Amino acid sequence: MNLQNIIDDLNLTLLTERKDFSAVEISEGYTSDLLSCVMAGAPHGSVWVTLQAHANIVAVAALLELGAIIISEDAQPGPATLAKANQEGITMLSTPRKSFEVVGRLWEMGLRG
């Protein structure tokens, strides 16, 4: 499954620069709002579902080379955070859905953690 499938199926809003998301393969996912847990648990290239929207999630995603961050409950990152994400090449997506529902849908799509 690629990131474009996920964006389409979950109707996610793109917050960062557009890329060829159909070329970004995603097979695993992870969810937590605690950054150290993400550091320990999020697989390389996975999609991370979180409620956090501050700049440090970009640092975490960049260090782990994650495929994308899905921010739930419409939490809005600030312009500095988005600028940093674009600079680091991290894709940030947002949705009004709750983390629980996002993860459920990703699991239904076949994503595993």
Place this chain on the structure above:
Amino acid sequence: MDQTSRFKGKIVTDQAAGNITRSEELAYELKIAEVMSTQMQLLSPDMHMGDVLAMFRQAHISGAPVVENGKCVGIISIEDTIRCLLNNDMQAPVSEYMTRNVITINSVEPVISALKTFVTIQVGRLPVVNEGGDLVGILTKGDITRGLLKALQHDYQAEEVIRYRASHLFEDIESDRTSLILRYNIAPRDFTKGGAASSNIKRALVRLGAPPQIARRTGIAVYEAEINLIIHTTNGGVIRVEIEPQKITIDAYDDGPGIADIDQALRPGFSTATNEVRELGFGAGMGLVNISRCVDSMKLESTVGVGTRLKMKINLETQDAFREGSTATKETKA
């Protein structure tokens, strides 16, 4: 629907995008300020046309901006001097022959904007202005060509350097001991900078040609140490990374407040972080646990009232380069 309108109706296919050359890309990246000429001949509105012609000849130029109080009020090109010559009117002031309502271009715009302007209006040069509208330079198509060539040359050299480094991590440097030391000062409570040192260190390692897993493990260990310094220290601290051909040594130290019970601090889930810090997603009590998973050895020393020192070591020449977070178990099993 919105996306296509952003590109003004022009649809870029994947194949077309693949064919975009580096020089086209550079036209978007380079700013006009980087390629324009700043050393320019300036004319004033009351200067005689005869003097302008003499100046053009001497400086081998074919046009120049007319400036009054720092602003570009007109432009004189070689055609204007020919018109003046035909009229036998060389004593006339510049203001009589100059083109007014000059189209200028902003120095912060990308080179591509200038190229588009050159295509749409047939002019030889564009006066460049800053945000305040003051004349700061002049741009010809020749300046753009020179700028692009220079940037391409620079690109090429940078690529050569990276290619060279990627295959020789200190390998061809002969000394009794080769090492590179990187130092970062970490300010207390400055969460906006959280992760800056670790991503810089990770990037440096990648450039030096370290295996990606090593770079990632180092990045994670340094990140956790960096966040600890931001959250817990009184006056901030220092991260010192020493890169050697066989190992990476990371030292994170501060001058207080110190840890009362080190065994407790190392226990997964134990944290002294405030609620405020926890709301940001820190303080899970997993930082030191993560570090121990990413490094080959670590040592934590602390004295209350004096400070804390965390020493970490990552070996570069081990078969165990895949130990990292949860993926570690999967990969060792495989």
